[in-house]
Amino acid sequence: MVRVTCSLLQRVPQYWKRYTDRCINLRSKPARYVALRGWVGEDKRHWWLYTEDHPSTVENQSANMEKNNLAAEIEFMEELLEPIKERTVHIGDRVEVLVGRDKGKQGIVSKIVPQRNWVFVEGLNKQYQSRDVSGAATLLSEEMPLNVTSEIALVDPITEKAASKVEWRYTEEGKRVRVTLPSGAILQPTAFSRVLADGVDPAMYIDNNKTDTTEKQLKTPTYKPNLKTFEQDIMDSMGIVENKKRGKTYWY
Numbered sequence: 001m002v003r004v005t006c007s008l009l010q011r012v013p014q015y016w017k018r019y020t021d022r023c024i025n026l027r028s029k030p031a032r033y034v035a036l037r038g039w040v041g042e043d044k045r046h047w048w049l050y051t052e053d054h055p056s057t058v059e060n061q062s063a064n065m066e067k068n069n070l071a072a073e074i075e076f077m078e079e080l081l082e083p084i085k086e087r088t089v090h091i092g093d094r095v096e097v098l099v100g101r102d103k104g105k106q107g108i109v110s111k112i113v114p115q116r117n118w119v120f121v122e123g124l125n126k127q128y129q130s131r132d133v134s135g136a137a138t139l140l141s142e143e144m145p146l147n148v149t150s151e152i153a154l155v156d157p158i159t160e161k162a163a164s165k166v167e168w169r170y171t172e173e174g175k176r177v178r179v180t181l182p183s184g185a186i187l188q189p190t191a192f193s194r195v196l197a198d199g200v201d202p203a204m205y206i207d208n209n210k211t212d213t214t215e216k217q218l219k220t221p222t223y224k225p226n227l228k229t230f231e232q233d234i235m236d237s238m239g240i241v242e243n244k245k246r247g248k249t250y251w252y
Helices: 003-008 014-029 060-062 066-078 215-219 230-238
Strands: 092-097 108-112 119-121 125-135 137-141 153-154 165-170 176-181
Touching: 092 119
Parallel strands: none
Antiparallel strands: 092 108, 092 153, 108 119, 125 137, 165 176
8 A cells, every 4th residue: 555655646746647648548549349249340540639728628628529530630640740858948938939020039938838849939929810809800919839849949048049059967966957058058947847737836735734645654664575475464464373284295
């Protein structure tokens, strides 16, 4: 029980992310139903469409309804991207746009969609549409996504220009930080960099003394390993003594 509790508590901050990924994987993998007579059911494969909304929101789930599976599959197949092993851009970072009408302008990252390498910059890369609202023409603006690998770059805090490269390095104290090249400036983490994929900030978590397992209880050993069998362990715990002697066996 202690091992299971330790395993769960170590992964509590990432629980919702793992739950969402599991649902997506179950939906993405082909479903096969094997009956007693040996036939295999129809291969039902559906791609999950990632939008600017989180997968747990109603807006994203409505985009992945059965009637939109075909459109989601086509869009997914047309926009296959290479996943980033380690992300260096976080919400709250100052970046510079490298393409489009806003090329050369700088802004703050407001939203990230890591599954599609998307970032949204406040006030930049907008798309304008004219709509008729209550009989009057209204011009609406919407921020469009930018590719994090080729369309934006982090701003160097020393030169205040787009950094050519960003690497992860360690300080003398052993702290892992982001360093811009070639100036070697350290990018300080933002308040949103510690927020997990499910939107939870571990620093803001408050322990519940009534329901949460305390650290002292977690580290208290409740199981002592031994070489006894399962039956022997139960007999010792219940005080059962076996007085019977095993009979002799002969091998010919």
